[in-house]
Amino acid sequence: MIDVPQLSAEDIQARVLHRDGLMLVIDKPAGLPVHRGPKGGANLEASFDALRFGLPRPPxxxxxxxKDTSGCLVLGRHRKATASLGLLFKHGRISKTYWTVVEGGPTEDEGTIDLALGRLNAERGWWQKPDPDGQKAVTNWKVLGRGQILTQDLTWLAMEPVTGRTHQLRVHSSATGWPIVGDNIYGNGPRFGEPTLHLHSREIGIPISRNKDPVRVVAPVPQHMQDRLLACGWNGE
Known part of the structure:
Protein backbone atom coordinates (compact mmCIF):
# COMPACT_ATOMS: atom_id res chain seq x y z
CA MET A 1 0.00 0.00 0.00
CA ILE A 2 1.44 3.37 -1.02
CA ASP A 3 0.46 6.97 -0.47
CA VAL A 4 0.97 9.37 -3.37
CA PRO A 5 1.54 13.10 -2.77
CA GLN A 6 -0.74 15.73 -4.26
CA LEU A 7 -0.31 15.92 -8.04
CA SER A 8 0.93 19.18 -9.51
CA ALA A 9 -0.80 20.73 -12.52
CA GLU A 10 1.92 19.33 -14.77
CA ASP A 11 1.66 15.87 -13.21
CA ILE A 12 -2.08 15.51 -13.72
CA GLN A 13 -1.99 17.01 -17.22
CA ALA A 14 0.62 14.41 -18.14
CA ARG A 15 -1.84 11.72 -17.06
CA VAL A 16 -4.56 12.72 -19.55
CA LEU A 17 -5.14 9.75 -21.85
CA HIS A 18 -8.10 11.15 -23.80
CA ARG A 19 -9.65 14.59 -24.17
CA ASP A 20 -12.62 15.82 -26.16
CA GLY A 21 -15.38 18.40 -25.68
CA LEU A 22 -17.39 16.13 -23.38
CA MET A 23 -14.96 14.21 -21.24
CA LEU A 24 -11.46 13.42 -20.13
CA VAL A 25 -10.00 10.02 -19.34
CA ILE A 26 -7.03 10.18 -17.00
CA ASP A 27 -4.58 7.58 -15.74
CA LYS A 28 -5.19 7.49 -11.98
CA PRO A 29 -2.14 6.57 -9.91
CA ALA A 30 -2.44 3.86 -7.27
CA GLY A 31 -2.34 5.20 -3.73
CA LEU A 32 -4.23 8.46 -4.30
CA PRO A 33 -7.92 8.69 -3.29
CA VAL A 34 -10.27 10.37 -5.75
CA HIS A 35 -12.06 12.36 -3.01
CA ARG A 36 -10.82 14.41 -0.09
CA GLY A 37 -11.19 12.32 3.05
CA PRO A 38 -12.56 13.50 6.41
CA LYS A 39 -9.01 14.01 7.63
CA GLY A 40 -7.95 15.93 4.52
CA GLY A 41 -4.80 14.93 2.69
CA ALA A 42 -3.84 14.55 -0.95
CA ASN A 43 -6.59 13.60 -3.38
CA LEU A 44 -7.18 13.57 -7.11
CA GLU A 45 -10.04 16.10 -7.19
CA ALA A 46 -7.81 18.80 -5.70
CA SER A 47 -5.84 18.85 -8.98
CA PHE A 48 -8.84 19.03 -11.34
CA ASP A 49 -8.62 22.80 -11.78
CA ALA A 50 -5.56 22.15 -13.96
CA LEU A 51 -7.80 20.12 -16.32
CA ARG A 52 -10.21 22.88 -17.37
CA PHE A 53 -8.43 23.37 -20.72
CA GLY A 54 -10.28 26.61 -21.43
CA LEU A 55 -13.64 25.75 -19.87
CA PRO A 56 -15.00 27.89 -17.00
CA ARG A 57 -15.22 25.01 -14.52
CA PRO A 58 -13.00 22.03 -13.73
CA PRO A 59 -14.21 18.56 -14.75
CA LYS A 67 -7.59 4.57 -3.63
CA ASP A 68 -5.20 1.72 -4.47
CA THR A 69 -6.65 0.98 -7.93
CA SER A 70 -4.88 2.54 -10.90
CA GLY A 71 -5.83 3.29 -14.49
CA CYS A 72 -8.66 4.71 -16.60
CA LEU A 73 -10.84 7.24 -14.76
CA VAL A 74 -13.54 9.18 -16.62
CA LEU A 75 -14.33 12.85 -15.93
CA GLY A 76 -17.20 14.90 -17.35
CA ARG A 77 -16.20 18.32 -18.64
CA HIS A 78 -19.57 20.03 -18.06
CA ARG A 79 -22.87 19.24 -16.35
CA LYS A 80 -24.72 17.81 -19.37
CA ALA A 81 -21.80 15.56 -20.28
CA THR A 82 -21.41 14.38 -16.69
CA ALA A 83 -25.12 13.53 -16.49
CA SER A 84 -24.92 11.56 -19.75
CA LEU A 85 -21.84 9.67 -18.58
CA GLY A 86 -23.52 8.91 -15.27
CA LEU A 87 -26.45 7.30 -17.06
CA LEU A 88 -24.11 5.23 -19.24
CA PHE A 89 -22.34 3.92 -16.14
CA LYS A 90 -25.62 3.32 -14.32
CA HIS A 91 -27.09 1.25 -17.14
CA GLY A 92 -23.94 -0.78 -17.82
CA ARG A 93 -23.28 0.70 -21.25
CA ILE A 94 -19.61 1.41 -20.57
CA SER A 95 -17.24 -1.53 -21.03
CA LYS A 96 -14.50 -1.87 -18.43
CA THR A 97 -11.55 -4.24 -18.51
CA TYR A 98 -9.30 -4.54 -15.48
CA TRP A 99 -5.95 -6.27 -15.38
CA THR A 100 -5.22 -8.08 -12.13
CA VAL A 101 -2.57 -10.43 -10.81
CA VAL A 102 -4.00 -12.94 -8.37
CA GLU A 103 -2.47 -15.42 -5.96
CA GLY A 104 -2.90 -18.96 -7.25
CA GLY A 105 -5.65 -18.71 -9.82
CA PRO A 106 -8.46 -20.60 -11.51
CA THR A 107 -7.88 -23.95 -13.17
CA GLU A 108 -10.07 -22.94 -16.13
CA ASP A 109 -9.05 -20.32 -18.70
CA GLU A 110 -12.20 -18.20 -18.52
CA GLY A 111 -15.45 -18.00 -16.66
CA THR A 112 -18.03 -15.93 -14.83
CA ILE A 113 -18.44 -15.19 -11.13
CA ASP A 114 -22.08 -14.61 -10.14
CA LEU A 115 -22.02 -13.83 -6.43
CA ALA A 116 -24.26 -11.27 -4.74
CA LEU A 117 -22.59 -8.77 -2.40
CA GLY A 118 -23.67 -6.88 0.71
CA ARG A 119 -22.06 -4.60 3.26
CA LEU A 120 -19.75 -6.33 5.71
CA ASN A 121 -21.09 -4.30 8.64
CA ALA A 122 -22.01 -0.74 9.57
CA GLU A 123 -18.61 0.01 11.10
CA ARG A 124 -16.64 -0.87 7.97
CA GLY A 125 -18.41 1.52 5.61
CA TRP A 126 -17.71 0.42 2.05
CA TRP A 127 -16.31 -3.04 2.87
CA GLN A 128 -18.31 -5.83 1.26
CA LYS A 129 -18.92 -9.56 1.70
CA PRO A 130 -20.66 -12.32 -0.27
CA ASP A 131 -24.31 -12.12 0.70
CA PRO A 132 -27.09 -14.19 -0.95
CA ASP A 133 -29.54 -11.45 0.07
CA GLY A 134 -27.30 -8.66 -1.25
CA GLN A 135 -27.07 -6.92 -4.61
CA LYS A 136 -26.49 -9.00 -7.73
CA ALA A 137 -22.85 -8.88 -8.80
CA VAL A 138 -21.43 -10.51 -11.94
CA THR A 139 -17.84 -10.56 -13.20
CA ASN A 140 -16.49 -12.15 -16.39
CA TRP A 141 -12.84 -13.15 -16.34
CA LYS A 142 -10.20 -14.58 -18.67
CA VAL A 143 -6.69 -15.86 -18.01
CA LEU A 144 -4.04 -13.88 -19.94
CA GLY A 145 -1.02 -15.64 -18.46
CA ARG A 146 0.35 -17.70 -15.60
CA GLY A 147 3.68 -17.62 -13.80
CA GLN A 148 5.59 -17.83 -10.56
CA ILE A 149 7.77 -15.56 -8.43
CA LEU A 150 9.86 -17.42 -5.88
CA THR A 151 7.41 -20.13 -4.77
CA GLN A 152 4.23 -18.15 -5.32
CA ASP A 153 1.95 -19.17 -8.19
CA LEU A 154 0.43 -16.18 -9.96
CA THR A 155 -2.23 -15.67 -12.62
CA TRP A 156 -2.72 -12.61 -14.82
CA LEU A 157 -6.42 -12.02 -15.43
CA ALA A 158 -8.58 -9.70 -17.49
CA MET A 159 -11.70 -9.07 -15.41
CA GLU A 160 -14.82 -7.38 -16.76
CA PRO A 161 -17.42 -6.29 -14.20
CA VAL A 162 -20.90 -6.67 -15.67
CA THR A 163 -22.28 -4.92 -12.59
CA GLY A 164 -20.58 -2.09 -10.74
CA ARG A 165 -20.66 -2.95 -7.05
CA THR A 166 -18.20 -1.48 -4.57
CA HIS A 167 -15.03 -3.61 -4.28
CA GLN A 168 -16.68 -6.15 -6.61
CA LEU A 169 -13.54 -7.52 -8.27
CA ARG A 170 -11.66 -7.68 -4.99
CA VAL A 171 -14.39 -9.60 -3.16
CA HIS A 172 -15.14 -11.88 -6.11
CA SER A 173 -11.46 -12.80 -6.45
CA SER A 174 -11.03 -13.43 -2.75
CA ALA A 175 -14.25 -15.42 -2.37
CA THR A 176 -13.31 -17.64 -5.32
CA GLY A 177 -10.01 -18.57 -3.69
CA TRP A 178 -7.56 -16.43 -5.62
CA PRO A 179 -7.22 -13.01 -3.94
CA ILE A 180 -5.65 -10.10 -5.79
CA VAL A 181 -1.98 -9.59 -4.97
CA GLY A 182 -1.54 -6.77 -2.46
CA ASP A 183 -5.17 -6.64 -1.34
CA ASN A 184 -4.91 -5.54 2.29
CA ILE A 185 -8.66 -5.87 2.94
CA TYR A 186 -9.85 -9.07 1.26
CA GLY A 187 -6.58 -10.85 0.55
CA ASN A 188 -3.15 -11.38 2.05
CA GLY A 189 -1.74 -7.94 1.30
CA PRO A 190 0.25 -6.01 3.88
CA ARG A 191 -1.19 -3.21 5.96
CA PHE A 192 1.91 -1.17 5.16
CA GLY A 193 4.50 -1.29 2.39
CA GLU A 194 4.63 -3.53 -0.66
CA PRO A 195 3.07 -5.06 -2.58
CA THR A 196 0.55 -2.47 -3.69
CA LEU A 197 -2.83 -3.73 -4.90
CA HIS A 198 -2.47 -5.32 -8.35
CA LEU A 199 -5.74 -4.01 -9.79
CA HIS A 200 -5.54 -1.76 -12.85
CA SER A 201 -8.33 -0.26 -14.96
CA ARG A 202 -6.65 -1.19 -18.22
CA GLU A 203 -9.26 -0.28 -20.86
CA ILE A 204 -12.57 1.51 -21.02
CA GLY A 205 -15.06 1.81 -23.89
CA ILE A 206 -17.48 4.75 -23.81
CA PRO A 207 -20.35 5.05 -26.35
CA ILE A 208 -20.63 8.79 -25.85
CA SER A 209 -21.93 9.57 -29.36
CA ARG A 210 -24.78 7.63 -30.97
CA ASN A 211 -23.39 7.89 -34.48
CA LYS A 212 -19.80 6.99 -33.66
CA ASP A 213 -17.96 3.94 -32.37
CA PRO A 214 -17.27 3.93 -28.64
CA VAL A 215 -14.25 5.89 -27.48
CA ARG A 216 -11.71 3.30 -26.35
CA VAL A 217 -8.90 4.28 -24.01
CA VAL A 218 -6.05 2.13 -22.66
CA ALA A 219 -4.00 3.01 -19.57
CA PRO A 220 -0.31 2.03 -19.39
CA VAL A 221 0.68 -0.62 -16.86
CA PRO A 222 1.83 0.96 -13.57
CA GLN A 223 5.35 0.34 -12.32
CA HIS A 224 4.28 -1.67 -9.26
CA MET A 225 2.58 -4.37 -11.40
CA GLN A 226 5.24 -4.85 -14.03
CA ASP A 227 7.44 -7.50 -12.38
CA ARG A 228 4.58 -9.89 -11.68
CA LEU A 229 2.99 -9.31 -15.09
CA LEU A 230 6.33 -10.04 -16.78
CA ALA A 231 6.54 -13.26 -14.75
CA CYS A 232 3.12 -14.20 -16.15
CA GLY A 233 4.12 -13.61 -19.77
CA TRP A 234 3.26 -9.95 -20.35
CA ASN A 235 5.28 -8.56 -23.27
CA GLY A 236 5.77 -5.08 -21.83
CA GLU A 237 3.15 -3.27 -23.90
Whole structure:
Protein backbone atom coordinates (compact mmCIF):
# COMPACT_ATOMS: atom_id res chain seq x y z
CA MET A 1 0.00 0.00 0.00
CA ILE A 2 1.44 3.37 -1.02
CA ASP A 3 0.46 6.97 -0.47
CA VAL A 4 0.97 9.37 -3.37
CA PRO A 5 1.54 13.10 -2.77
CA GLN A 6 -0.74 15.73 -4.26
CA LEU A 7 -0.31 15.92 -8.04
CA SER A 8 0.93 19.18 -9.51
CA ALA A 9 -0.80 20.73 -12.52
CA GLU A 10 1.92 19.33 -14.77
CA ASP A 11 1.66 15.87 -13.21
CA ILE A 12 -2.08 15.51 -13.72
CA GLN A 13 -1.99 17.01 -17.22
CA ALA A 14 0.62 14.41 -18.14
CA ARG A 15 -1.84 11.72 -17.06
CA VAL A 16 -4.56 12.72 -19.55
CA LEU A 17 -5.14 9.75 -21.85
CA HIS A 18 -8.10 11.15 -23.80
CA ARG A 19 -9.65 14.59 -24.17
CA ASP A 20 -12.62 15.82 -26.16
CA GLY A 21 -15.38 18.40 -25.68
CA LEU A 22 -17.39 16.13 -23.38
CA MET A 23 -14.96 14.21 -21.24
CA LEU A 24 -11.46 13.42 -20.13
CA VAL A 25 -10.00 10.02 -19.34
CA ILE A 26 -7.03 10.18 -17.00
CA ASP A 27 -4.58 7.58 -15.74
CA LYS A 28 -5.19 7.49 -11.98
CA PRO A 29 -2.14 6.57 -9.91
CA ALA A 30 -2.44 3.86 -7.27
CA GLY A 31 -2.34 5.20 -3.73
CA LEU A 32 -4.23 8.46 -4.30
CA PRO A 33 -7.92 8.69 -3.29
CA VAL A 34 -10.27 10.37 -5.75
CA HIS A 35 -12.06 12.36 -3.01
CA ARG A 36 -10.82 14.41 -0.09
CA GLY A 37 -11.19 12.32 3.05
CA PRO A 38 -12.56 13.50 6.41
CA LYS A 39 -9.01 14.01 7.63
CA GLY A 40 -7.95 15.93 4.52
CA GLY A 41 -4.80 14.93 2.69
CA ALA A 42 -3.84 14.55 -0.95
CA ASN A 43 -6.59 13.60 -3.38
CA LEU A 44 -7.18 13.57 -7.11
CA GLU A 45 -10.04 16.10 -7.19
CA ALA A 46 -7.81 18.80 -5.70
CA SER A 47 -5.84 18.85 -8.98
CA PHE A 48 -8.84 19.03 -11.34
CA ASP A 49 -8.62 22.80 -11.78
CA ALA A 50 -5.56 22.15 -13.96
CA LEU A 51 -7.80 20.12 -16.32
CA ARG A 52 -10.21 22.88 -17.37
CA PHE A 53 -8.43 23.37 -20.72
CA GLY A 54 -10.28 26.61 -21.43
CA LEU A 55 -13.64 25.75 -19.87
CA PRO A 56 -15.00 27.89 -17.00
CA ARG A 57 -15.22 25.01 -14.52
CA PRO A 58 -13.00 22.03 -13.73
CA PRO A 59 -14.21 18.56 -14.75
CA UNK A 60 -15.96 16.28 -12.27
CA UNK A 61 -15.86 12.55 -11.61
CA UNK A 62 -18.22 10.43 -13.70
CA UNK A 63 -17.44 7.36 -11.54
CA UNK A 64 -14.80 6.40 -8.99
CA UNK A 65 -11.90 4.02 -8.43
CA UNK A 66 -10.59 2.78 -5.08
CA LYS A 67 -7.59 4.57 -3.63
CA ASP A 68 -5.20 1.72 -4.47
CA THR A 69 -6.65 0.98 -7.93
CA SER A 70 -4.88 2.54 -10.90
CA GLY A 71 -5.83 3.29 -14.49
CA CYS A 72 -8.66 4.71 -16.60
CA LEU A 73 -10.84 7.24 -14.76
CA VAL A 74 -13.54 9.18 -16.62
CA LEU A 75 -14.33 12.85 -15.93
CA GLY A 76 -17.20 14.90 -17.35
CA ARG A 77 -16.20 18.32 -18.64
CA HIS A 78 -19.57 20.03 -18.06
CA ARG A 79 -22.87 19.24 -16.35
CA LYS A 80 -24.72 17.81 -19.37
CA ALA A 81 -21.80 15.56 -20.28
CA THR A 82 -21.41 14.38 -16.69
CA ALA A 83 -25.12 13.53 -16.49
CA SER A 84 -24.92 11.56 -19.75
CA LEU A 85 -21.84 9.67 -18.58
CA GLY A 86 -23.52 8.91 -15.27
CA LEU A 87 -26.45 7.30 -17.06
CA LEU A 88 -24.11 5.23 -19.24
CA PHE A 89 -22.34 3.92 -16.14
CA LYS A 90 -25.62 3.32 -14.32
CA HIS A 91 -27.09 1.25 -17.14
CA GLY A 92 -23.94 -0.78 -17.82
CA ARG A 93 -23.28 0.70 -21.25
CA ILE A 94 -19.61 1.41 -20.57
CA SER A 95 -17.24 -1.53 -21.03
CA LYS A 96 -14.50 -1.87 -18.43
CA THR A 97 -11.55 -4.24 -18.51
CA TYR A 98 -9.30 -4.54 -15.48
CA TRP A 99 -5.95 -6.27 -15.38
CA THR A 100 -5.22 -8.08 -12.13
CA VAL A 101 -2.57 -10.43 -10.81
CA VAL A 102 -4.00 -12.94 -8.37
CA GLU A 103 -2.47 -15.42 -5.96
CA GLY A 104 -2.90 -18.96 -7.25
CA GLY A 105 -5.65 -18.71 -9.82
CA PRO A 106 -8.46 -20.60 -11.51
CA THR A 107 -7.88 -23.95 -13.17
CA GLU A 108 -10.07 -22.94 -16.13
CA ASP A 109 -9.05 -20.32 -18.70
CA GLU A 110 -12.20 -18.20 -18.52
CA GLY A 111 -15.45 -18.00 -16.66
CA THR A 112 -18.03 -15.93 -14.83
CA ILE A 113 -18.44 -15.19 -11.13
CA ASP A 114 -22.08 -14.61 -10.14
CA LEU A 115 -22.02 -13.83 -6.43
CA ALA A 116 -24.26 -11.27 -4.74
CA LEU A 117 -22.59 -8.77 -2.40
CA GLY A 118 -23.67 -6.88 0.71
CA ARG A 119 -22.06 -4.60 3.26
CA LEU A 120 -19.75 -6.33 5.71
CA ASN A 121 -21.09 -4.30 8.64
CA ALA A 122 -22.01 -0.74 9.57
CA GLU A 123 -18.61 0.01 11.10
CA ARG A 124 -16.64 -0.87 7.97
CA GLY A 125 -18.41 1.52 5.61
CA TRP A 126 -17.71 0.42 2.05
CA TRP A 127 -16.31 -3.04 2.87
CA GLN A 128 -18.31 -5.83 1.26
CA LYS A 129 -18.92 -9.56 1.70
CA PRO A 130 -20.66 -12.32 -0.27
CA ASP A 131 -24.31 -12.12 0.70
CA PRO A 132 -27.09 -14.19 -0.95
CA ASP A 133 -29.54 -11.45 0.07
CA GLY A 134 -27.30 -8.66 -1.25
CA GLN A 135 -27.07 -6.92 -4.61
CA LYS A 136 -26.49 -9.00 -7.73
CA ALA A 137 -22.85 -8.88 -8.80
CA VAL A 138 -21.43 -10.51 -11.94
CA THR A 139 -17.84 -10.56 -13.20
CA ASN A 140 -16.49 -12.15 -16.39
CA TRP A 141 -12.84 -13.15 -16.34
CA LYS A 142 -10.20 -14.58 -18.67
CA VAL A 143 -6.69 -15.86 -18.01
CA LEU A 144 -4.04 -13.88 -19.94
CA GLY A 145 -1.02 -15.64 -18.46
CA ARG A 146 0.35 -17.70 -15.60
CA GLY A 147 3.68 -17.62 -13.80
CA GLN A 148 5.59 -17.83 -10.56
CA ILE A 149 7.77 -15.56 -8.43
CA LEU A 150 9.86 -17.42 -5.88
CA THR A 151 7.41 -20.13 -4.77
CA GLN A 152 4.23 -18.15 -5.32
CA ASP A 153 1.95 -19.17 -8.19
CA LEU A 154 0.43 -16.18 -9.96
CA THR A 155 -2.23 -15.67 -12.62
CA TRP A 156 -2.72 -12.61 -14.82
CA LEU A 157 -6.42 -12.02 -15.43
CA ALA A 158 -8.58 -9.70 -17.49
CA MET A 159 -11.70 -9.07 -15.41
CA GLU A 160 -14.82 -7.38 -16.76
CA PRO A 161 -17.42 -6.29 -14.20
CA VAL A 162 -20.90 -6.67 -15.67
CA THR A 163 -22.28 -4.92 -12.59
CA GLY A 164 -20.58 -2.09 -10.74
CA ARG A 165 -20.66 -2.95 -7.05
CA THR A 166 -18.20 -1.48 -4.57
CA HIS A 167 -15.03 -3.61 -4.28
CA GLN A 168 -16.68 -6.15 -6.61
CA LEU A 169 -13.54 -7.52 -8.27
CA ARG A 170 -11.66 -7.68 -4.99
CA VAL A 171 -14.39 -9.60 -3.16
CA HIS A 172 -15.14 -11.88 -6.11
CA SER A 173 -11.46 -12.80 -6.45
CA SER A 174 -11.03 -13.43 -2.75
CA ALA A 175 -14.25 -15.42 -2.37
CA THR A 176 -13.31 -17.64 -5.32
CA GLY A 177 -10.01 -18.57 -3.69
CA TRP A 178 -7.56 -16.43 -5.62
CA PRO A 179 -7.22 -13.01 -3.94
CA ILE A 180 -5.65 -10.10 -5.79
CA VAL A 181 -1.98 -9.59 -4.97
CA GLY A 182 -1.54 -6.77 -2.46
CA ASP A 183 -5.17 -6.64 -1.34
CA ASN A 184 -4.91 -5.54 2.29
CA ILE A 185 -8.66 -5.87 2.94
CA TYR A 186 -9.85 -9.07 1.26
CA GLY A 187 -6.58 -10.85 0.55
CA ASN A 188 -3.15 -11.38 2.05
CA GLY A 189 -1.74 -7.94 1.30
CA PRO A 190 0.25 -6.01 3.88
CA ARG A 191 -1.19 -3.21 5.96
CA PHE A 192 1.91 -1.17 5.16
CA GLY A 193 4.50 -1.29 2.39
CA GLU A 194 4.63 -3.53 -0.66
CA PRO A 195 3.07 -5.06 -2.58
CA THR A 196 0.55 -2.47 -3.69
CA LEU A 197 -2.83 -3.73 -4.90
CA HIS A 198 -2.47 -5.32 -8.35
CA LEU A 199 -5.74 -4.01 -9.79
CA HIS A 200 -5.54 -1.76 -12.85
CA SER A 201 -8.33 -0.26 -14.96
CA ARG A 202 -6.65 -1.19 -18.22
CA GLU A 203 -9.26 -0.28 -20.86
CA ILE A 204 -12.57 1.51 -21.02
CA GLY A 205 -15.06 1.81 -23.89
CA ILE A 206 -17.48 4.75 -23.81
CA PRO A 207 -20.35 5.05 -26.35
CA ILE A 208 -20.63 8.79 -25.85
CA SER A 209 -21.93 9.57 -29.36
CA ARG A 210 -24.78 7.63 -30.97
CA ASN A 211 -23.39 7.89 -34.48
CA LYS A 212 -19.80 6.99 -33.66
CA ASP A 213 -17.96 3.94 -32.37
CA PRO A 214 -17.27 3.93 -28.64
CA VAL A 215 -14.25 5.89 -27.48
CA ARG A 216 -11.71 3.30 -26.35
CA VAL A 217 -8.90 4.28 -24.01
CA VAL A 218 -6.05 2.13 -22.66
CA ALA A 219 -4.00 3.01 -19.57
CA PRO A 220 -0.31 2.03 -19.39
CA VAL A 221 0.68 -0.62 -16.86
CA PRO A 222 1.83 0.96 -13.57
CA GLN A 223 5.35 0.34 -12.32
CA HIS A 224 4.28 -1.67 -9.26
CA MET A 225 2.58 -4.37 -11.40
CA GLN A 226 5.24 -4.85 -14.03
CA ASP A 227 7.44 -7.50 -12.38
CA ARG A 228 4.58 -9.89 -11.68
CA LEU A 229 2.99 -9.31 -15.09
CA LEU A 230 6.33 -10.04 -16.78
CA ALA A 231 6.54 -13.26 -14.75
CA CYS A 232 3.12 -14.20 -16.15
CA GLY A 233 4.12 -13.61 -19.77
CA TRP A 234 3.26 -9.95 -20.35
CA ASN A 235 5.28 -8.56 -23.27
CA GLY A 236 5.77 -5.08 -21.83
CA GLU A 237 3.15 -3.27 -23.90
Missing amino acids: VLAHRLD
